[in-house]
Amino acid sequence: MSTTLLDRAPAVSTDQRTSLIGLTRKEIAERLQSDLGLAEKEARMRARQIWGWIYNIGATEFSAMTNIAKAMREKLEDWYTIPRAEIVERKVSRDGTRKYLLRFAPGVEAEAVFIPGVGRSGALCVSSQVGCTLNCTFCHTGTQALVRNLTAEEIVAQVLVCKDDIEEWPSGKDERQLSNIVFMGMGEPLYNLDGVAQAIDIISDGEGISISRRRITVSTSGVVNQMHDLGERTEAMLAISLHATNDELRDVLVPINKKWNIEALLDACRNYPGTSNSRRITFEYVMLKGVNDSDAEAKELVRLLKGIPAKINLIPFNPWPGSEYECSDWDRIEAFAEIVNRAGYASPIRTPRGRDVGAACGQLKTESVKRRASELRAEALYGDGQLPE
Missing domain, CATH: 1.10.150.530 (DNA polymerase; domain 1)
Structure with a gap:
């Protein structure tokens, strides 16, 4: 590292x-x-x-x-x-993953992660908010309070910083290192749909960065009332953070389920614009030992997704300090995957990347939360950390 x-x-x-x-x-x-x-x-x-x-x-x-x-x-x-975001910290994992901590304003910091060898070439995981409001219990980012939405400028800035770092200019290279964008970083993208949609318009423009909308994926924990608009406005690929096959468990793991339950979420998936066998929805399922990893749950997952063009990403849980969960054993993950595969669904097991630099799925949390963002802003503006009278 x-x-x-x-x-x-x-x-x-x-x-x-x-x-x-x-x-x-x-x-x-x-x-x-x-x-x-x-x-x-x-x-x-x-x-x-x-x-x-x-x-x-x-x-x-x-x-x-x-x-x-x-x-x-x-x-x-x-x-x-035509500024660049300030790079506060840059970490490179043993596996080549690069994590950037970027500062956009005093007390406003977010992380982006470049993962080589994903998709056609490599994927950049971008953040859409500083912090998060969803409080998913297995996710480290969810323990950081929301500071604010990122603007389209701040989202695009993450792409520019990455392209600078991997020296990928001009954008029209045939053999790209960066070919995919995934909105799977800090925050819930559908709570910032305007910023996300404008950023996608810029990133996908054929005379600029020129990353196809079919290579841009937006992940949501289930903001059902914004999903159709996302599809209409962006034509982006959709990913769903599912993680459970019944409402009782999902209410705990992904509390937004209390507002929009699994039935409502899957109905919205069936109606997502452009969904087809060539534009499948990705369902993300984090593997938690003794929590959601049984054969019965694998079979129920298959039943729930019947009729939805889908693929299922099984994500080994990435540990973080203070978490109450453990990662499922590898043979249990493989047995779960086998049941899903036999039902006809592609179910790759996502290889953890960047664990040694805190860049793996669910691990992002900026150092700025050690003090309240308002204190950081006040210190920067007035020197003593106190707001003027």
């Missing part, structure tokens, strides 16, 4: 310019019209140029945009920024 630990003092930005990261091409064009007085046609052309430099080439300075006249580049520099 290697670790790069940077200065942990919260940074305070005094830059009043507008960041272009996280804006759509249309929004950038509108800014150029209103701020710089460009005509609509020129604004659209300039927005397309800027977009290509930011998301295809990976430019971090307007001075690098050599197909734009120098005078225009100077105006862009006066009005806008």
Whole structure:
């Protein structure tokens, strides 16, 4: 394991310019019209140029945009920024997994994890919130109180940081290291649907980062009333954090089940836009010793998913300090998988990645929670950790 630990003092930005990261091409064009007085046609052309430099080439300075006249580049520099998120800490696992702790504002930190050798090439697990409200009892992230939603800019920033780190610019390389995006990091993506949807629009744009929507997966613990909108707005692949086959147990493991039970959740899955045998829903099932790993539960899982185009990811539980659960024994996981496989469902057992750097599924929790986020913000702004009278 290697670790790069940077200065942990919260940074305070005094830059009043507008960041272009996280804006759509249309929004950038509108800014150029209103701020710089460009005509609509020129604004659209300039927005397309800027977009290509930011998301295809990976430019971090307007001075690098050599197909734009120098005078225009100077105006862009006066009005806008194309910043990168601050990397507070970077850890590299023995298996090549990379975990980034990123700071977006004082007291606002989240983690992203790059996992090589997943999907076609590699997957980046991004966060959609700082902290979480769901309190899933097996998940370390759930023990961190929600600070706030991440903006589209902050979600896209996680992708840019990763692409910088793995040196994958321009975006149009045939042999990519980063081919998949999974919204399986900190937070519940469907409680931040606007930010997630706009980030997906940017990440999937064919003239920029250009990751296909079919290679973008959004995982939800079961926010049923937002699932159809997710499909309509993003066309993203859907993953469901299921983890139990009856409401009594799921009420404990995934408390949102008390609001939308398994029946309601599966009905929403059956109606998810675009679902088919070629666009199957992934059901995630963490294997907890003596809790949800019996043969009977494997058979019930098969019964519940009947008629839903699905695959089932069996996830060995990743331990974290203070957890009351243990991972199922390997032979028990394999026996569970065999029952599911015999029923015709693909049920890969997810190999734990990045455990040694706390980057495995369910382990993400930022160091910023050692003190309240409000205290961090106050200290950064006023020096003594106290708000002014």
